[in-house]
Amino acid sequence: MSESLYFIAVVPPGDIQEEITQLKHEIAEKYGSSHALKSPPHITLHMPFKWKEKRFNELANVMNKLNEDLTTFQVELKGFDFFEPRVVFVDVAENEKLNQLQKEVVNACRKELKLDNANFKDRPFHPHVTIGFRDLKKQMFYAARKKFENRALNYEFTVHRVELLKHDGFGWDVMIFDRIEG
Template identity: 40%
Template sequence: MTTDLYLIALLPPEPLREHIRVLKEEMKDRFGSAHALKSPAHITLQPPFRLPSQEEGRLNAVLKRFAGSQGPFRVTLQGFDCFPPRVIFIRIEDHAPIIELVDRLRDHLTSQSLVETQGDDPPFHPHMTIATRDLKQPAFQRAWAQFKDRPFDASFEVHSIFLLRHQGQFWEIQGEFNFGVVS
């Protein structure tokens, strides 16, 4: 039985997604960190999980039902922050609506036996990564010195969640599930 690797996330609209991709390119060119380019700009809701390939249709149906019962909210991105020694990200101002969505989503996925909850998961901290994993310690120090006081201001309305599937080298958008559309 083959399994695929999935991720559930919020994605900003395309113009903002492209702006953040340019920041990831800067991280690659200036600091040697290219790993974040393997996925579109996103805020993770459900970390990567494996599911048998034949379950994707059921996962899509579950996500469509879940998203249909959710309402829109605004995400404001403000400046940069980090998880030393390897991660630099765009800071999200108000975590509450995202954390509430994550709690509802994870409860729903668990109740549908699609993911298992991990009791030892680190606390959820919504963020939008621009450098990760392959950012070496000396490069992290240089990059953080450049980004810690750099301005970044953007916001977007969240109207959907996205399912991404890992294609071996990168994450690809598999589906978008709109809020408030129940069928």
């Protein structure tokens, strides 16, 4: 039975994606952590989950409903922060509408799809855009932290939709839902 790996996220517009991807390249080149380059810049709303391909329409229906119900709002990316001892990320300014959207995604996935792995290790939602992790060695993490902790960054964008990303065996790609009938 064929299964694929998916997750649900907010993906910034192309210009901001390009800028953040450059930061990912900087982390890869200077600190030896390239794992973050396997996905487009994003804010995870639901952690990766396996889904049977023969049930894809159920997943598509949930995604379409989430996007139909979504009221646009602004998100601010501001500065950098860290999860010791391996994660460097672009921080997301406190945002009640983003927090509410994440709860709606989690609730829809639990209720409609029977998924219950929404958050990483049952930690509370902490929105961020990862630029270095997993393959970032501790020593390099602290060097990157020193370099990024006082570095300025500020982007703002409008959230128009949530995206479904699918793993292709090498990295993550955004599914194009405008062409999918549920």
